[in-house]
Amino acid sequence: MKINVTLPDGSIRQYDQGATAMDVAKSISEGLARNVLSAKVNGEVRDASRPLPGDCSLALLTWNDAEGKSTLWHSSAHLLAEAIEALFPGTKFGIGPPIENGFYYDIDPGERAISDADFPAIEAKMKELASKKLTFSRTEVSKADAIKYFTEKGDEYKLELIEGLQDGQITFYTQGNFTDLCRGPHIPDTSFIKATKVLSVAGAYWRGDEKRKQLTRLYAITFPKQKELDEYLVMLEEAKKRDHRKVGKELDLFTFSEKVGAGLPLWLPKGAALRERLINFMKTAQEKQGYQQVATPHIALKGLYVTSGHYEKYGKDSFQAINTPQEGEQFMLKPMNCPHHCEIFASRPRSYKDLPLRFAEFGTVYRYEQSGELHGLARVRGFTQDDAHLFCRPDQVKEEFLKVIDLVLLVLRALNFQNFEAQISLRDKEDRSKYIGSEENWVKAEQAIIDAAAECGMKTVVEYGEAAFYGPKLDFMVKDALGRKWQLGTIQVDYNLPERFELEYVGSDNARHRPVMIHRAPFGSLERFIAVIIEHTAGNFPLWLAPEQAILLPISDKYLDHCRALSASLKDSDIRALVDERNEKSARRSAMRNSPKPRSCSSSEKRRPATAPLA
RNA sequence: GCCUUUGUAGCUCAGGGGUAGAGCACUUCCUUGGUAAGGAAGAGGUCCCGGGUUCAAUUCCCGGCAAAGGCUCCA
The missing domain is CATH 3.40.50.800 (Anticodon-binding domain)
Incomplete structure (x- = not known):
């Protein structure tokens, strides 16, 4: 009995029943066999050493494939765990997945704290184990046996994971002295891991829940060649040199003061001038699209945010109210410009002929961010949005939305961003309690964004649970020098705030109608935007922006x-x-x-x- | 907020229980017609802040504050 194996080039080869992907690789070339990390069989990534299931399509995965890399890094995570267990007996293990650049393992080392001083020993141990050419052997185990094994080992994290698994679908992988609950797949043996670097240690909540125990997360990366690790480390160094916090200091753009407070940037003359140029660029573009500038104060009565719903949603997690000494009034620092702009809309009767109205303001807003979240200019407590709110008739939503997309793309083009991602941020699929407004309004708003994005032919990704509490968003994401993703521009369709503020216009039928609001900020915030362009250009700004031309x-x-x-x-x-x-x-x-x-x-x-x- | 790490001159960093160190930058003078370092002299510090231990703390311990890397969060 022979089986037919279809390769990616369409060719079909015959092999004996029970042949493995590795056998196929060997039959093609010795060199290929030396580089095979795992195999994609009928679309599923599996161990190269597992017998093929019969007639199938097969792609051999190497370091050149994203899935091959993931396999190597996943196996490396097991190797890291084995090294940890050898060095720090009694350590309990959480999860250890591959990530975009390397892998991590969440561990609970008990009383002992792991610091970067331990990295060299861990790396040396991993290297020693890797050179033993340990194979990864796969075992199917019953749920009862799995529970027995980890009960005896005393690893409650693995037991919790097993609880969520179906009996009959549980597998263990063993290499050397280390056995882990794992669905695989893995590389043929540890000798493929030639270079190892433990990158950092950090706390991470078990299962991402801040109410649960914080484990120690070790980030690491491995390569099949030492040279590749060296190059990667050089690349990391280069990225650090572009860090906006460093470059911004060198260019005298901004500074922070402990006396002023964390997360409150102070703009130096050159930085302030850079802001001005960006503001003027945006003002000019907005004037062409019929925007009008407005200006509003930095504080407002608490009631404004009760009306908008912001108080209920964020009141506890905001800067707290400012009280007047005599009258007992309560003011809040403004975290958003939209409630103020709603009141500008409401300041007089509006006709359908007036719409759309586009109120723009470079509004400085203040939001409490947890101290551990602050990050240079990218995450601050006081920042200036290039904000505007468009009030329009329902039949104008799509056209206005498309014009805003044009504006965002103009910005991204002017600064030569090619690698941005347009993300459609919708409601959480299950938990709807986080949002205000009627189901009907949400459906309309979400559909408006999906339609508009489709109409302009933009490539988008959909993320559930990322919507604002009052409406869905189209967010434009870019990456910083170290690959961290940041949201810049955002466009939001909102049927809810006009309702809460009881905004109305008189239609051609002489009846009162509710306008639709579009919130939008093409830069997002000047602070974060400048952070990203500093890293994007390494401080070599385009001529029109450069402090000195x-x-x-x-x-x-x-x-x-x-x-x-x-x-x-x-x-x-x-x-x-x-x-x-x-x-x-x-x-x-x-x-x-x-x-x-x-x-x-x-x-x-x-x-x-x-x-x-x-x- | 939580975990780990860090805080010494303008910058980058070394040091260490007993008058505080380097390189670059800065000031003055000399020199200089060329693309990453011409020469000489000089100035510059509450060693993050507050407590404790000690004859003595910048150094060791505790507590704050700030920063870095993550986690959770992000209107």
């Missing part, structure tokens, strides 16, 4: 006057120029960093007209 470097004092004249002339043409008058060579060089167009100046240059185009 031209720096003149006289090579001797003899040319100072000429440089000053040249600089004045450039300034007359609205080019931000400065003369670096410092005498040290080193100063000249350091000034050249992060300047898009450094120019040196001497007699040969002097012959050219001062308005010569910047080369």
Whole structure:
């Protein structure tokens, strides 16, 4: 009896019953066999050493496949666990999955604390075990046996995991002295793991629940070649150099003060000027689309947020009310601009002919963030949104939404972002208690976003549970230098706040109607946006944004006057120029960093007209 | 908020129970016509803050605050 195996190129080969993916690899080439990490059989990733189930399609997975990498990292997690168990006996284990870059294992080392001082020992142990060429053997076990094994081992985390599994579908994998509950698959043996680096240690709640015990999470990464690890570490170093917190300091853009408070950025002159340029860019684009600027105060009576629903939702987790000394009034720092803008809409009767109304404000808002969440400019407690609220008729929603998408894409293009992701953020599928408003309104709003995104042909991903409490969102996500994802622009369709604020306009039928609101912020916040463009450009801003568009470097004092004249002339043409008058060579060089167009100046240059185009 | 780590000159960092250290930056003078470092001299510190142990604490212990990496959260 032979089985037919269909390979990715469409060719069909015949093998004996019971042949493994590894056998197939060997029959193709020795080199391939040496590199096979796992195999995709009829679309399911499995051990390369498992017998094929019969006629099937087969793709051999190597380090060049994402799934191959995951297999190696998953096996590496088991190796990490074995090393931990050897070094710190009695450690209990949570889960240890592969992730985008490497893998982690959540462990409970009991009384002992694991710190980065332990990393070298762990790495050495992993390396030692890897070189033993231990195979990963798969065993199917009954639920009772599985429970027995981990009860004897005293590992309550694994027992909890087993509880959630079906009898008959439980497998163990064993390599060397370590056996783990695992559905697999794994690499053929540990010798494929040639380079190992434990990256960091962090706390992580068991099953992601902050009410449960906090385990110790070890992040690590492995490679099949030492050279690849070295390159990865170099890449991490390079990414660190782009960190906006570091570059922002070097460029004198912003600072923080312990006296002012954590998460409250102080913008230095160059940073403030950068903000101004972004604001003007946005104002110009918005004026073309018929927006009107409004301005509102930084505090409002608590009642405003009771009306909007923000108080009920976030009141406990916000900065607390400010009380007046005599009258006993309670004011809140504004966390959002939308309630204020609703009141502007409500300030007078509106006709259908007035709509859409587009109120824009670079509004600074304040939100309490847990101290551990603060992160440079990307997560702060006070920030400025390029906010606007569009009040429109139901029949105008789609067109307005599409125009906002244009605006967001204009921003992303102007700053040369190619790798952004458009995310449709919908309600949680199960828990609807987190949201205000009627089912009918939500369905309308969600459909409006889905339709608009589809109509402009944008590639999107759908995330459930990511909606705001008053409406669904279209969020634009980008990654920072270290691969962390941040939300920048956002567009939200909202049928609920107009209802809560009882907003109305008079229709052509002379009856009162409820407008629909679109919340939108193409930058998101200036703070986070600037953080991301710093990392995106490594501080080398596009010319229109750069703090200094031209720096003149006289090579001797003899040319100072000429440089000053040249600089004045450039300034007359609205080019931000400065003369670096410092005498040290080193100063000249350091000034050249992060300047898009450094120019040196001497007699040969002097012959050219001062308005010569910047080369 | 929770876990781990860190806090010394403007920056990057070394040090260590008994007058505080380096490199770069800064100031002054000299030198200089060329793309990452010309020379000399000088100034600069509450060693994060508060308690404790000690004859003596920047160093050891406890508590705050801030920062880094995660977790949970994010209008």
